[in-house]
Amino acid sequence: MLFKLFLWFLLAVRPGAGYFNLFLSQAEVRKLMGLEAELFYVREGVINQYAIKFVVPVPAQVHKLHFTWENLAGRPLPYTMSVDISNPSALSSSLNISQAGEIPVGGLQTWALALHCGPYDAEVDLALRINVSLSSRNTTSVDFRRKKICLKDKSGYPGPEEVLVAASGSTSGGQVFYAAIGCACAFIAAICVLVVAYYVRDKKARRHRDPLQESRGLSSACSVERGTGVGPAQTFLSPETPPPLSAASTSSYRRLDDRPSRELHERIQEITVQRCRVRLLSIEMEGTFGKVYRGSYHEEGATSSTDVLVKTAAEHASQSQVALLLREGLALYGLSHPALLPVLGVSIEDRGAPFLLYPHTGYRNMKRFLLRCKLSSERPPRALTTQEVVEMALQAAKGVQYLHRKRLVHRDLAARNCVVDDDLRVQITDNALARDLFPQDYHCLGDNENRPIKWLAIESIVNKTFTTASDVWAFGVLLWELTTLAQQPYVEVDPFEMASYLRDGYRLAQPINCPDELFAVMAYCWAMSADERPTFSQLIVCLQEFHTQLTRYV
CATH class of the missing domain: 1.10.510.10 (Transferase(Phosphotransferase) domain 1)
Structure with a gap:
């Protein structure tokens, strides 16, 4: 489906002085924004102010900006161009047309602004100004703003995939291209078959493992007061035993670097809380296998309790569901940001369902x-x-x-x-x-x-x-x-x-x-x-x- 969208075109437009069109083709918009649409900056002498004001990010892999214009005046229209770059040491530019000339009559013309990144990472602001003169007293100015991302490993000129090709009949080059694509697809299909075979074999082996092993490894010894005595400490899986991962209960978080099981075990030791210090007040949300309670937590040594939310599994929840609750609930532990809500504590005891504790501030x-x-x-x-x-x-x-x-x-x-x-x-x-x-x-x-x-x-x-x-x-x-x-x-x-x-x-x-x-x-x-x-x-x-x-x- 083609997106029936001319970005920002219907908002806040005003008449321009030059009778010409200036726009980005579908291929260019797809390259920059991933959309199937044309983006008009000037259409029949009308300037799209919102589109002009919007700063378009230019990805690291894009090194050429293509613009298309069309002269509607019936005679050549003089133009001048200038490029302003905020950090010339990180980015330079070149045009494939002259900086001063005339918009030709008779059809569309596409031209390009090439962007050459320097040898280091940077985000560079650039502005392209185009002045088109209809007469000596009548000039239209159009300013484009871009933010170019430069990476050391993606500097220089683009590869063949960035060349804009006009739609035309089939060529021998196109046949070679599709033949190459077919070979690549066949190779990828072979790799996929091998991966699937390995996955099926590995999945069968994993079925025999205990899904609760990891959940038991997420807790340290915890003593809970019971009447006049102290209950025995419950110690779970030693840190030397790595937790298993099953396909059906894989966490929805994934570290880009694997964290050792010992570190995970130590992390749980830091936030283990005693169940007797948590009081459940009311049910906030309830599902088939889990519940969310509103409660209070009285930390040792504190003069007053704090409001908390408690996520816990129901008694009839399976071991894999309990393990999944613990893995996913601990994913944000140790992170500190105003826009994140990390877990406050965890409790795992054989005498009750495991629960996760979160701070609650309304x-x-x-x-x-x-x-x-x-x-x-x-x-x-x-x-x-x-x-x-x-x-x-x-x-x-x-x-x-x-x-x-x-x-x-x-x-x-x-x-x-x-x-x-x-x-x-x-x-x-x-x-x-x-x-x-x-x-x-x-x-x-x-x-x-x-x-x-x-x-x-x-x-x-x-x-x-x-x-x-x-x-x-x-x-x-x-x-x-x-x-x-x-x-x-x-x-x-x-x-x-x-x-x-x-x-x-x-x-x-x-x-x-x-x-x-x-x-x-x-x-x-x-x-x-x-x-x-x-x-x-x-x-x-x-x-x-x-x-x-x-x-x-x-």
Whole structure:
């Protein structure tokens, strides 16, 4: 499907003086933003001011910017160009046309601005100004702003994949290209067969292991007062025994560097709490195999108790479900950021179900909060404005940016795994019990593993590949949830059809009352290629600039 979207074209336009078109072709927009659309900056003498003001990030692998213009005046139009670069030592540029000349008459012309990165990593701002003169007193000026990402290992000129080729008849070069693609696909298919065979063999071996082994390794000795005596200390799996990983209970978090089991064991020792110090008050959420309680925790030596939330498994929960609860609940331990909610403590005892402790400061589950705003019979306590939606999205983006800097991929970023308080302060949480509390958001595609299919990037659905780029995709869906008040994404699409649906170019539709600039950020996150998606640093820049534009009119 072609996105029927001219980015920012319908907003705030004013007449220009030159009679010409200036735009980015579909191939160029696909390369920069992952969209199937043309982006007009000047259309029949009308300047798209919002498109001009938007700073477009240029990925590290893109080294040429292509522009297309068309003369509608019936005679040559003189032009001049200039390029301003904020850091000339990190970036230089060159044009494949002269800096002063005339826009020719008779059809479209595409020209390119080449960007040459220096020998070190940098983010460089550049501005391209084009002045087109209709007469001696009538000149139209168009300014383009870009932010180029330069990496040492991706400097120099682009490879053949960045050449823009006009659609034409088949050539011998095209036949060679498709033959090469066919050979590559055959090689990849052979590799996939070997990987699947190894996976099946390994999975059979893993079935005989104890899924609770790891959960027992996540606790140290804990003495609990029982009447006048002290119960015996319960010691679990020694740190020398590595915890197993099963395909059906793999954590939705993945460190980019493996952490030793000894370090995991020591981490649990630091946060083990005594069950007798926790008091359960009321049930906040309840699923089939787990519950979330509101309670209080009285720390040893403290004069007063603190409010907490307690995640625990039901008595009839299986060992694998208990192990999964503990693994996922401990993923954020040790991290400190205003937009993250890490676990406070853990308790594992044979006399009761394991539980996880979280600090509670008046927040609530974000998905339930958004649904309450939409479905409540009474007027919501506060209506979410576009400015507030952007502020909430910025907080979440900064939290995930922090995770990525700590070499941690979330893998299940969604409104259900965030919390928000009355002041709209957002925190990202782990996804422990999320499958149980929000079963409608998870689907099994015949692989005995429930996954959030409709939040996953295309490579995560097909290959189970999770990277920082797949978190970017999920953030785009989270932003869509914020603007729709937690509407279900792709509600009309069967989970088994999601992969082909996305391959065909279909994406979530623009929500009602969602500004074009905000939807452009979402669509930018859903580029088919992971390399073409923005980083969270780039997303934060885009959202901050849009937030600045919003506040100017408030």
